[in-house]
Every structure is written in C-alpha cells, then in structure tokens.
Amino acid sequence: MRRKIRLLDRRDLAAVLAIESASFTLPWTKEMMAAEFxxxxxxxxxxxxxxxxxxxxxxxxxxDEGHIADFAVHPSFRRKGVGGGLLDAALEEMAKRxxxxxxxxxxxxxxxAQALYRSRGFVPAGxxxxxxxxxxxxxxxxxxxxxxxxxxDIIQHAKEE
Ligand SMILES: CC(C)(COP(=O)(O)OP(=O)(O)OC[C@H]1O[C@@H](n2cnc3c(N)ncnc32)[C@H](O)[C@@H]1OP(=O)(O)O)[C@@H](O)C(=O)NCCC(=O)NCCS
Numbered sequence: 001m002r003r004k005i006r007l008l009d010r011r012d013l014a015a016v017l018a019i020e021s022a023s024f025t026l027p028w029t030k031e032m033m034a035a036e037f038x039x040x041x042x043x044x045x046x047x048x049x050x051x052x053x054x055x056x057x058x059x060x061x062x063x064d065e066g067h068i069a070d071f072a073v074h075p076s077f078r079r080k081g082v083g084g085g086l087l088d089a090a091l092e093e094m095a096k097r098x099x100x101x102x103x104x105x106x107x108x109x110x111x112x113a114q115a116l117y118r119s120r121g122f123v124p125a126g127x128x129x130x131x132x133x134x135x136x137x138x139x140x141x142x143x144x145x146x147x148x149x150x151x152x153d154i155i156q157h158a159k160e161e
Contacts, residue, residue: 003082005089008044008056010037015053016044023072026134042069043097045089047082055082057090059099066099066146071113083116091120095146102146105139107132117142 008016013034020027036042036058046056055073059066068090073083094102105128106113122142131139 002050003054003085004048005085006046006048007093008037008046008053010034012044012046012053012056013037016046016056019053019056019072019074020070022075026132028070036069043093045086045093047073047086047089049077049082055086057086059090059094061094061097061099064098064100066094066097066102068102068104071104084119087116087120091144091146100146102144104142105131106142108138108140114140114142117144120144 013030017027017030017033020033036044039060041062042058042060044056044058047054053074054077056071057068058070060069061067068087071083071086071090073086091102102122103125104117104122106117108127122144124140125143126141128139128141130136
C-alpha cells in the first residue's frame with residue numbers, strides 16, 4: 001500500500017487523538033493537542049497508509065534546540081517501519097528549521113522506543129526521577145546532535161512499499 005509522509009494540520013487532529021489514546025496510559029487531551037497546532041515552534045509529521053494516519057510525531061524547535069514532544073504509531077501499524085520513517089522525517093525537518101541539539105524523554109521501561117531512538121543515534125543523557133505521574137516511572141533523557149545539512153527530502157514524498 002502507498003505510504004506518504006507529510007506535515008499535519010488542524011484537520012488531522014481527530015486522527016492524531018485516536019492514535020494518542022490507543023498508545024498511552026496518560027494521553028494528551030484534545031485541548032493540549034489542539035494547542036500544539038497553534039504554536040509556531042511546533043510541527044506534526046504524519047505517516048499515512050492510503051488515507052489512514054498510521055503514526056505521528058510532534059516536535060518543537062527553538063533556536064538550535066529540538067525536542068520530540070510526542071510520538072506514536074497506531075498499534076495495528078507497528079513493527080512495519082512506520083516509526084523509523086517518521087523519526088527520520090521529523091529529524092530532517094528539525095534540521096531544516098535549525099535544530100541541532102535534539103532531546104527527548106522516554107519511559108525507562110519503554111525498550112521498544114529506546115531501541116528505535118538508539119538506532120537513529122540518540123544516546124542516554126540522564127534520568128528524570130518520578131517523571132510520569134501515573135506510576136512514578138523515571139524518564140530516560142536521550143540526546144542526539146544533528147549534523148548540519150540534510151541528506152534526503154523525505155517529507156511530501158510518497159513511497160511505494
Ligand atoms: C515506539 C514506536 C513509535 C515504534 O514504532 P514502530 O512503527 O513499531 O517502529 P518501527 O517498525 O519503525 O521499528 C524501528 C525499530 O524500533 C525498534 N522497535 C520497535 N518496536 C520494538 C519492540 N516492540 N521491541 C523491540 N524493539 C522495537 C526496533 O529496533 C525496530 O527495528 P527492527 O524492526 O528492524 O527491529 C511504537 O512502538 C509506539 O507507538 N509505541 C507506543 C508509543 C510510544 O512508546 N511512543 C514513544 C514515546 S517516547
């Protein structure tokens with residue numbers, strides 16, 4: 001099936017929320033998510049299978065600091081390369097916007113996401129104790145320094161699988 005990666009806008013909010021609630025024990029609310037579409041330093045990238053949003057990545061870039069703020073693939077589309085493609089596209093877009101020093105937090109027990117981040121060069125940079133309010137789990141802080149320039153033009157390009 002045709003896969004397409006593109007920037008999202010407010011019309012994609014409902015699809016983003018459906019993936020969010022299927023993916024997290026502490027999902028962002030509709031209000032929180034809607035507010036992200038209004039911020040000039042925030043952007044969403046989505047990966048589509050046909051017309052269906054399979055996953056999204058919300059990132060922030062402020063000066064040369066980048067942050068992966070929210071990132072999920074719908075359970076029915078996992079382990080098919082969607083997350084990796086999204087992360088690559090988000091990093092590329094962050095680089096275009098001047099991001100160089102990229103940070104994220106991930107649950108200490110979330111080995112799947114950590115494996116994905118490590119595969120893209122992120123390294124552990126510290127712990128935030130009791131970061132998650134549902135179970136008091138620690139957050140692992142991971143960091144990546146992006147090289148200047150972008151190798152590929154991933155966004156807006158459709159791919160055949
Ligand atoms: C983390 C997540 C986004 C990965 O998405 P995905 O589409 O399944 O990822 P991919 O298929 O592109 O996998 C890329 C790599 O990530 C790692 N990975 C992904 N899922 C994994 C799992 N369940 N166990 C171990 N490694 C895993 C592997 O290294 C994988 O490469 P491989 O398939 O060649 O082994 C997805 O599991 C998800 O949405 N999880 C719930 C939300 C979440 O944890 N978000 C991150 C918050 S910080």
